[in-house]
Amino acid sequence: MNEITPEIVREHGLSEEEYARVKRLLDRDPNLVELGIFSVMWSEHCSYKSTRTHLRRLPTQAPWVLQGPGENAGIVDIGDGDAAIFKMESHNHPSFIEPYQGAATGVGGIMRDVFTMGARPIAMLNALRFGDPAHPRTRHLVAGVVAGIGGYGNCMGVPTVGGEVNFHPSYNGNILVNAMCVGVARKDRIFLSAAKGAGNPVVYIGSKTGRDGIHGATMASAEFNADSEEKRPTVQVGDPFTEKLLLEACLELMATDAIIAIQDMGAAGLTSSSAEMADKGGTGIELDLDRVPQREANMTAYDMMLSESQERMLAVLKPGREEQAERIFRKWELDFAVIGVTTDTGRLVVRHKGEIVAAMPVSALSDAAPVYERPIERRPPATGTPSFDRARPVIGSLLKLLGSPDLCSRRWIWEQYDTSVMADTLQCPGGDAAVVRVHGTTKALAITTDVTPRYCSADPFEGARQAVAEAWRNLCAVGAKPLAVTDNLNFGNPEKPEIMGEIASSVDGIAEACRVLEFPVISGNCSLYNETNGEAILPTPAIGGVGLIRDVRRMATIAFKREGDAILLIGEATGHLGQSLYLREIEAREEGAPPPVDLAAEKRNGELVRSLIESGQADTVHDLSDGGLLICVAEMAMAGGIGAQMLSARNEIPYFFGEDQGRYVLAVPAASADRILAAAKLSDVPMALLGRTGGDKIALDECGEIAVAALKKAHEAWLPRYMAGSKLPPTN
Amino acid sequence: MKSAVIVFPGSNCDRDAATALEHLAGEKPALVWHGDSELPDVDLVVLPGGFSYGDYLRSGAMAAQSHIMRDIKTKAGKGLAVLGICNGFQMLTETELLPGALLRNAELKFVCRPVGLEVEETQSAFTRKYDKGQHVTFPVAHGDGNYFADETTLDRLEGEGRVVFRYAPGENPNGSARDIAGILSEKRNVLGLMPHPERVCDPLLGGTDGIALFQSLIEALS
Numbered sequence: 001m002n003e004i005t006p007e008i009v010r011e012h013g014l015s016e017e018e019y020a021r022v023k024r025l026l027d028r029d030p031n032l033v034e035l036g037i038f039s040v041m042w043s044e045h046c047s048y049k050s051t052r053t054h055l056r057r058l059p060t061q062a063p064w065v066l067q068g069p070g071e072n073a074g075i076v077d078i079g080d081g082d083a084a085i086f087k088m089e090s091h092n093h094p095s096f097i098e099p100y101q102g103a104a105t106g107v108g109g110i111m112r113d114v115f116t117m118g119a120r121p122i123a124m125l126n127a128l129r130f131g132d133p134a135h136p137r138t139r140h141l142v143a144g145v146v147a148g149i150g151g152y153g154n155c156m157g158v159p160t161v162g163g164e165v166n167f168h169p170s171y172n173g174n175i176l177v178n179a180m181c182v183g184v185a186r187k188d189r190i191f192l193s194a195a196k197g198a199g200n201p202v203v204y205i206g207s208k209t210g211r212d213g214i215h216g217a218t219m220a221s222a223e224f225n226a227d228s229e230e231k232r233p234t235v236q237v238g239d240p241f242t243e244k245l246l247l248e249a250c251l252e253l254m255a256t257d258a259i260i261a262i263q264d265m266g267a268a269g270l271t272s273s274s275a276e277m278a279d280k281g282g283t284g285i286e287l288d289l290d291r292v293p294q295r296e297a298n299m300t301a302y303d304m305m306l307s308e309s310q311e312r313m314l315a316v317l318k319p320g321r322e323e324q325a326e327r328i329f330r331k332w333e334l335d336f337a338v339i340g341v342t343t344d345t346g347r348l349v350v351r352h353k354g355e356i357v358a359a360m361p362v363s364a365l366s367d368a369a370p371v372y373e374r375p376i377e378r379r380p381p382a383t384g385t386p387s388f389d390r391a392r393p394v395i396g397s398l399l400k401l402l403g404s405p406d407l408c409s410r411r412w413i414w415e416q417y418d419t420s421v422m423a424d425t426l427q428c429p430g431g432d433a434a435v436v437r438v439h440g441t442t443k444a445l446a447i448t449t450d451v452t453p454r455y456c457s458a459d460p461f462e463g464a465r466q467a468v469a470e471a472w473r474n475l476c477a478v479g480a481k482p483l484a485v486t487d488n489l490n491f492g493n494p495e496k497p498e499i500m501g502e503i504a505s506s507v508d509g510i511a512e513a514c515r516v517l518e519f520p521v522i523s524g525n526c527s528l529y530n531e532t533n534g535e536a537i538l539p540t541p542a543i544g545g546v547g548l549i550r551d552v553r554r555m556a557t558i559a560f561k562r563e564g565d566a567i568l569l570i571g572e573a574t575g576h577l578g579q580s581l582y583l584r585e586i587e588a589r590e591e592g593a594p595p596p597v598d599l600a601a602e603k604r605n606g607e608l609v610r611s612l613i614e615s616g617q618a619d620t621v622h623d624l625s626d627g628g629l630l631i632c633v634a635e636m637a638m639a640g641g642i643g644a645q646m647l648s649a650r651n652e653i654p655y656f657f658g659e660d661q662g663r664y665v666l667a668v669p670a671a672s673a674d675r676i677l678a679a680a681k682l683s684d685v686p687m688a689l690l691g692r693t694g695g696d697k698i699a700l701d702e703c704g705e706i707a708v709a710a711l712k713k714a715h716e717a718w719l720p721r722y723m724a725g726s727k728l729p730p731t732n
Numbered sequence: 733m734k735s736a737v738i739v740f741p742g743s744n745c746d747r748d749a750a751t752a753l754e755h756l757a758g759e760k761p762a763l764v765w766h767g768d769s770e771l772p773d774v775d776l777v778v779l780p781g782g783f784s785y786g787d788y789l790r791s792g793a794m795a796a797q798s799h800i801m802r803d804i805k806t807k808a809g810k811g812l813a814v815l816g817i818c819n820g821f822q823m824l825t826e827t828e829l830l831p832g833a834l835l836r837n838a839e840l841k842f843v844c845r846p847v848g849l850e851v852e853e854t855q856s857a858f859t860r861k862y863d864k865g866q867h868v869t870f871p872v873a874h875g876d877g878n879y880f881a882d883e884t885t886l887d888r889l890e891g892e893g894r895v896v897f898r899y900a901p902g903e904n905p906n907g908s909a910r911d912i913a914g915i916l917s918e919k920r921n922v923l924g925l926m927p928h929p930e931r932v933c934d935p936l937l938g939g940t941d942g943i944a945l946f947q948s949l950i951e952a953l954s
Binding site for chain 1: 741742744745747748751752781783785787841842843845871873875928930931933934936937
């Protein structure tokens with residue numbers, strides 16, 4: 001066995017203190033296999049060593065939460081014995097190095113997290129952040145990531161129904177690919193990962209193990225530099241066909257009662273799945289690597305323990321059920337092998353070619369893993385109200401904003417995703433939240449992902465509150481009761497106090513908003529070290545929200561549906577232009593305080609909107625977010641192909657483009673407008689009449705008018721032109 | 733009407749087809765495993781969409797060599813109704829139950845969107861409940877849907893009234909020759925089409941234009 005030099009320790013991403021800790025825990029020097037195991041299990045990616053103490057502040061409980069953080073995914077009760085299982089996870093580093101495979105395996109990984117718990121995945125969403133459109137690499141990354149997500153998800157036959165896309169120069173060297181999967185299972189058929197009981201067979205199922213992805217988790221726990229291209233071999237290669245077989249085989253096995261515990265082999269592969277299962281079960285595991293199905297000859301124990309080959313699962317079966325399980329996996333033409341046994345020793349013991357090649361207490365990898373209280377420096381939030389040119393024509397700005405990279409139509413992207421497979425998609429991308437029916441029922445899940453990184457950069461605490469509030473609002477806007485969130489915390493290097501400050505403030509913001517809105521965090525993922533040559537990304541705590549629509553006939557969409565409807569605005573319009581898209585795209589400045597979130601008002605307004613939808617009084621609702629009021633109305637007009645006549649209330653730029661929070665626009669039959677205005681007054685919710693739907697133009701009284709068709713043309717033009725061309729198209 | 737939906741490894745629209753059939757015909761279709769060698773006694777066989785065998789090699793190529801396909805070919809030759817949707821259409825060209833081939837989409841990208849179609853032929857068990865020339869909207873979701881055949885074959889298909897569905901003007905999503913979206917076999921008992929009628933059988937899903945296709949079959953085959 002090789003001697004462990006300080007250099008080898010460094011290459012494994014362990015600090016001197018951490019290595020000393022390993023030696024203390026083992027009471028001897030580790031061998032190379034053991035060093036590899038410690039290095040992945042103690043990596044930031046697997047151990048959450050920088051964030052663990054902060055994440056404890058998140059609220060995780062509610063009466064409808066069946067499983068909070070700590071399992072492969074979180075679970076909420078959705079009534080009638082059904083449960084929704086979901087999680088969001090990043091695949092940022094691999095997607096930057098190899099966009100197609102990085103994004104594809106990100107999709108595959110998060111799907112396994114969901115179906116390993118017994119759920120059939122029913123929807124995928126993706127929160128994507130790319131660099132400056134003018135950056136030479138951006139187009140290639142967009143094309144590759146979108147093709148990779150589609151390539152995997154489409155083959156799996158799970159609809160990709162929503163998400164978000166932003167462009168910003170801070171992502172030039174570190175794009176973000178956050179994939180969210182939602183599945184549905186029967187509440188009494190949920191599978192966990194605790195390998196309880198000694199003497200039970202440990203079985204390996206799925207694809208063979210190869211040398212791909214060795215040390216992927218370690219790569220995802222370090223900054224990028226000029227040599228990052230050389231890390232391409234650490235990116236795994238996905239095979240969605242095998243994953244589809246694995247899904248069907250697992251669900252078939254789960255219909256029996258043969259399984260004690262099951263977990264997918266994700267980051268750190270066989271190492272983390274076996275250690276985590278033993279840890280949760282309070283047992284030990286002995287593995288015999290000679291029995292592991294191998295794709296390549298002469299693989300070492302080190303290779304096998306650290307491989308991140310995709311489409312693999314580890315399960316613990318009840319004794320004597322191996323044959324029954326094997327029959328199912330052979331039918332689906334997958335590998336199946338009994339590779340070990342659970343023990344009562346509390347130790348992970350790995351054998352290869354008849355020798356013990358690694359042995360350690362399981363607790364050394366989990367409980368004894370380092371946890372850091374890293375130094376924190378919270379920088380003061382941005383403040384102030386920016387100035388702007390009051391004489392700038394409103395219609396011209398509307399057109400320019402609608403065609404800008406962050407607001408233009410994402411059709412070019414979502415048309416590469418199968419949005420309607422499974423025949424339960426009720427709302428596709430383009431609305432406030434995706435809506436997917438629970439198969440065979442009249443209820444549906446609404447799903448959204450949200451965060452506005454420019455707000456988070458200006459004020460991490462307020463920005464994080466806003467991300468949660470917007471997710472909550474998007475669910476209310478379609479008529480869903482918000483149930484819970486999954487968070488994907490994307491930040492720079494946590495060893496820098498100012499980055500730790502962003503993390504701590506973001507967690508505080510999420511915690512407060514989730515507590516007030518009764519919207520607990522039930523799963524999530526941290527992606528740190530998103531830095532290249534010392535430049536960090538904007539703080540990006542992406543929030544994935546899930547809500548329940550009890551009756552699919554009572555659901556709202558954004559499209560104007562009738563001529564002559566009264567257009568109503570819910571919420572206060574103070575004209576907050578700080579950190580707005582208007583300011584950035586029209587005035588070319590990123591300044592001021594982000595819009596503050598009043599969580600109590602947010603709650604009142606959202607609950608009123610939901611009650612109007614549930615009672616059948618409103619079927620046309622859109623929340624206000626990027627771009628403000630006029631963008632919101634324009635999106636409703638474009639979706640419905642019906643224009644709007646706006647009243648001459650306040651013809652001012654901040655009124656039209658301010659990004660005040662907690663707001664919605666509704667279109668309701670004119671005859672019911674008075675009744676709804678009265679109901680709002682009773683609920684202490686600000687509501688104002690904005691105008692009427694009708695015609696084929698958006699008419700602003702004193703500020704001019706524009707045809708809906710012209711808006712649509714501008715809205716649809718930018719992305720296809722950008723992706724097709726070699727030069728940067730104008731934004732109108 | 734008794735029906736069967738074939739399940740290949742990688743099929744992913746098998747459940748959607750079965751749901752539509754059960755809902756409209758009132759009878760659950762049999763789900764038949766690709767490795768079986770004989771079909772049950774049915775009036776209709778559906779080859780569903782998806783990525784059978786991962787679409788590795790060529791879309792539909794491996795499925796065309798599967799066990800169950802031998803029996804399907806034999807029985808289709810004797811007049812059994814066979815409906816191939818999307819990947820199922822690709823299997824039908826690979827087995828040569830239908831002429832031509834489905835190439836990569838002209839834009840070289842997967843495309844999923846609702847597309848307008850014209851029902852050109854109502855003289856078939858699949859389309860008798862539609863009106864000739866009726867405009868319908870079905871979603872497409874495929875990467876290899878670009879229908880190709882030589883000019884003689886295309887002329888023959890048109891001359892024999894075997895082009896059943898054609899993409900409406902300006903709607904061709906994949907570059908298919910003569911905007912062809914779906915064709916019949918010579919004996920008119922086999923239909924292959926790229927768009928998905930089974931995804932538009934429920935008003936909540938944005939359309940009901942697919943219902944008439946299944947009702948046509950129920951009327952013709954019951």
